[in-house]
Amino acid sequence: MKIVFATANPHKVAEVQKLLGGAFEITTPQQLGYAGDIPETGATLQENALQKARFIAEKFGLPCFADDTGLETDALQGAPGVHSARYAGTNKDSAANMQLLLKNLHGAACRTARFRCVIALIIDGQERLFEGVAEGEILTEPQGAQGFGYDPVFRPAGHRRTFAEMSAEEKNRLSHRGKAVTQLVASLREWRMSF
Numbered sequence: 001m002k003i004v005f006a007t008a009n010p011h012k013v014a015e016v017q018k019l020l021g022g023a024f025e026i027t028t029p030q031q032l033g034y035a036g037d038i039p040e041t042g043a044t045l046q047e048n049a050l051q052k053a054r055f056i057a058e059k060f061g062l063p064c065f066a067d068d069t070g071l072e073t074d075a076l077q078g079a080p081g082v083h084s085a086r087y088a089g090t091n092k093d094s095a096a097n098m099q100l101l102l103k104n105l106h107g108a109a110c111r112t113a114r115f116r117c118v119i120a121l122i123i124d125g126q127e128r129l130f131e132g133v134a135e136g137e138i139l140t141e142p143q144g145a146q147g148f149g150y151d152p153v154f155r156p157a158g159h160r161r162t163f164a165e166m167s168a169e170e171k172n173r174l175s176h177r178g179k180a181v182t183q184l185v186a187s188l189r190e191w192r193m194s195f
């Protein structure tokens with residue numbers, strides 16, 4: 001069964017497809033011929049995830065989900081949070097975002113942080129929200145080349161390596177998105193069984 005993932009991020013598509021397995025095939029707005037932006041102007045992760053999912057669901061009339069993720073640091077009172085994608089400017093530059101975060105945390109004694117991921121699912125006109133959190137800390141410099149975004153500076157609690165030093169499978173087992181997608185998968189299975 002096809003389901004639209006309202007994202008333009010190929011890393012996210014690869015991560016989530018691994019977790020969904022064979023029963024659900026992800027397609028993207030781009031693959032359906034939509035090359036424009038997906039609006040994301042909410043004040044919270046929930047609002048953004050719902051806004052993105054509603055926009056794509058209305059456009060294509062297909063089962064659809066969207067995620068929105070924020071990295072929250074305790075020393076910066078939860079920043080960058082919902083502003084994570086554009087922390088260093090409007091062009092969503094991951095390297096610049098990471099550098100700004102390291103600069104703002106320079107000398108901070110407390111480096112604890114968490115990724116929070118909210119997924120909005122719209123299916124048969126019904127909306128559902130799922131949330132996953134990964135606790136960890138921000139290193140003083142990037143480590144590793146896998147993953148994307150802030151992965152090179154985020155080390156999950158109880159681990160020695162950053163997300164960027166882990167395989168996709170390892171990251172998925174521990175990650176905010178992995179946890180939210182596990183709930184998404186359960187909900188999709190339940191929905192399919194209701195036929």
Ligand code: IMP
Nearest residue numbers: 067068069070084085094148149150151
């Ligand atoms: P969004 O959910 O695509 O809006 O992501 C917000 C910001 O967090 C962007 O800068 C992403 O690169 C970053 N981000 C989202 N998910 C992850 C992740 O799993 N690891 C590292 N950075 C992420």
